[in-house]
Amino acid sequence: MAEKSLVVTNMNHLVNLFGSYDENLRLIQDELGVTVITRGSDIKITGSQQDVDRAYSCIESLLRIAENGDDITLQQVRYILSMAGEAAGEEIAALSDGGICVTSTGKIIKPKTLGQKHYIDMIDKNTITFGVGPAGTGKTFLAVSMAVKALRAHDITKIILTRPAVEAGEKLGFLPGDLQTKVDPYLRPLYDALFEMLGAESFSKLQERGSIEVAPLAYMRGRTLDEAFVILDEAQNTSPEQMKMFLTRLGFNSKMVITGDITQIDLPDPRKSGLIEAVKVLKGIKDIGINYFSEKDVVRHRLVQDIVKAYEVYNSERMRKRHEKA
Numbered sequence: 200m201a202e203k204s205l206v207v208t209n210m211n212h213l214v215n216l217f218g219s220y221d222e223n224l225r226l227i228q229d230e231l232g233v234t235v236i237t238r239g240s241d242i243k244i245t246g247s248q249q250d251v252d253r254a255y256s257c258i259e260s261l262l263r264i265a266e267n268g269d270d271i272t273l274q275q276v277r278y279i280l281s282m283a284g285e286a287a288g289e290e291i292a293a294l295s296d297g298g299i300c301v302t303s304t305g306k307i308i309k310p311k312t313l314g315q316k317h318y319i320d321m322i323d324k325n326t327i328t329f330g331v332g333p334a335g336t337g338k339t340f341l342a343v344s345m346a347v348k349a350l351r352a353h354d355i356t357k358i359i360l361t362r363p364a365v366e367a368g369e370k371l372g373f374l375p376g377d378l379q380t381k382v383d384p385y386l387r388p389l390y391d392a393l394f395e396m397l398g399a400e401s402f403s404k405l406q407e408r409g410s411i412e413v414a415p416l417a418y419m420r421g422r423t424l425d426e427a428f429v430i431l432d433e434a435q436n437t438s439p440e441q442m443k444m445f446l447t448r449l450g451f452n453s454k455m456v457i458t459g460d461i462t463q464i465d466l467p468d469p470r471k472s473g474l475i476e477a478v479k480v481l482k483g484i485k486d487i488g489i490n491y492f493s494e495k496d497v498v499r500h501r502l503v504q505d506i507v508k509a510y511e512v513y514n515s516e517r518m519r520k521r522h523e524k525a
Contacts, residue, residue, distance in 0.1 A: 201248040203255045207240050212265040216258065223261070223276045227254055230280050253280075264294075269309075274498065278312055281495050299341070300348040303398030308344045314496035315341060321488035322456055327449070329434075329478055330458040332492025338458035339432050343392040345456070346428040350410065355428045355453070357409065360389040362432040363416045363441060386413050389432060416441060425450035434459035434474040436466055442473025462510065 207213045217224050217237075224235050233246035233254045244254045257279050261271050294316055298307035310316040315337055322328045322345045330338040346358045390413060393402050405411040416437065431437070431445055434457045442457075449455055459474040466472060481487050494508045 200245055201251040202243060202245045203251050204241060204243045205255070205258065207242065207262065209266075210240065212262055213237070213240065215265040215271050216261050218271060218273065218276075222273060223271060226273060226276050227257055227280065231257075275311070278495065282313070299344045300351065300396065302395055303401065304395075308341075308396075310341065311337070311498045312496045314490070314492045315498075318490045318492070319345060321490050322454065325488040326453070326486045327446070327455045327457070327481075328488040328490065329474075329481075330456060330490050330492065331461060331474070331478060332490075333460055333462065333494060333497060335497040336492035337496070337498055338460075338492065339388060339430070340392050342430045342456040342458060343389070343396060346430060347393075347396045349428050349454070350405075356426045357412065357428075358393075358405075359412045359414070359419075359424060359427050359429045360386070360393070360432065361414055361416045361419055361430070361445075362386060362389065363434075363436045386415070389413050389430075416445065419445055419448050422448055423450045424448045424453055426452045427454075429453060429455045431455070431457045432459075434477075435461050435464045435472050437473035438466070438471060439473045439476045442477050446477070462514070 207216070224237075227233070228235055231246065231250045231254045233244050233250050235254065235258075236243045236245075242258065244251050244258070246254070257276075260279050261276065264271055264275065290313065294310055294313070298309045299319060300308050302308060310319055314332075318328070318330055318338070319341055322342065330336075330342065332338060343358075343360070346355075346360075349355045350358055390402075393411065393413070397405065402411065406413075416431065427450065429448070434442065436459075437445070445457075446455070457474070457477070461472065461475055464472050478489050482489060494511065
């Protein structure tokens with residue numbers, strides 16, 4: 200039986216660590232099979248050596264988050280537990296340092312996983328960045344955050360957000376209203392992210408001045424986009440021709456971020472996705488970054504992560520059986 204202890208001098212950090220009704224500590228104990236006993240400011244962990252070391256590292260990381268003034272959530276505890284042994288505790292705890300930008304309500308936007316941190320670092324360093332991964336990993340939201348940060352710093356003069364208007368079970372022609380009314384539902388996730396960052400009033404003013412543009416991908420043809428931060432969302436639903444058209448719109452002093460999930464392709468022939476082709480063709484080119492997210496980077500409800508993982512296992516098994524038959 201191994202044992203490790205640590206002392207927490209700030210009682211507020213201790214309360215934050217425990218969580219509501221000690222739910223955070225219970226999760227650590229259940230997941231790692233250790234016993235965590237607290238007496239005043241002392242924390243004692245007992246169990247097998249390997250599990251005690253992992254629990255100690257997790258608790259240290261969580262206390263670092265508390266020291267940075269952030270509330271510890273069950274989601275953070277689950278993520279740190281899932282990464283135990285794969286990444287240094289200091290590296291995970293450092294996610295709560297600093298921030299990307301501040302929303303209209305004063306909330307500081309920060310990466311919540313190492314995959315997200317790697318993604319925003321890529322956007323900083325590269326002119327073109329691809330963010331490829333499952334739903335709920337923050338691909339679009341973080342890209343919009345980086346765009347707002349660049350606009351506020353006057354690094355760019357406009358933000359352009361676009362996505363292909365590909366039908367997923369519905370036909371645009373049967374929807375009521377003019378073209379803009381018909382495509383607005385496809386662009387709603389982009390509007391939502393901008394509203395959270397800027398507030399509705401500020402967003403409207405910037406849109407009126409032409410500093411923000413949200414439009415279907417078809418509207419990009421024939422343009423050269425200078426001094427702009429351009430985000431192409433749902434890129435898995437572009438054709439190879441559309442993707443090439445979009446990428447060649449790049450102008451001077453601009454950045455592009457292309458996001459998509461190759462497991463959610465709505466094209467008639469999934470093999471002809473412009474995103475799949477682009478990451479193959481452009482791999483290794485200087486100043487182009489490609490970041491792949493995993494189910495561990497999902498920051499929505501816990502079940503979303505479980506759903507993504509279950510589908511990955513199912514698809515892998517289906518592919519294995521297909522190869523065996525061949």
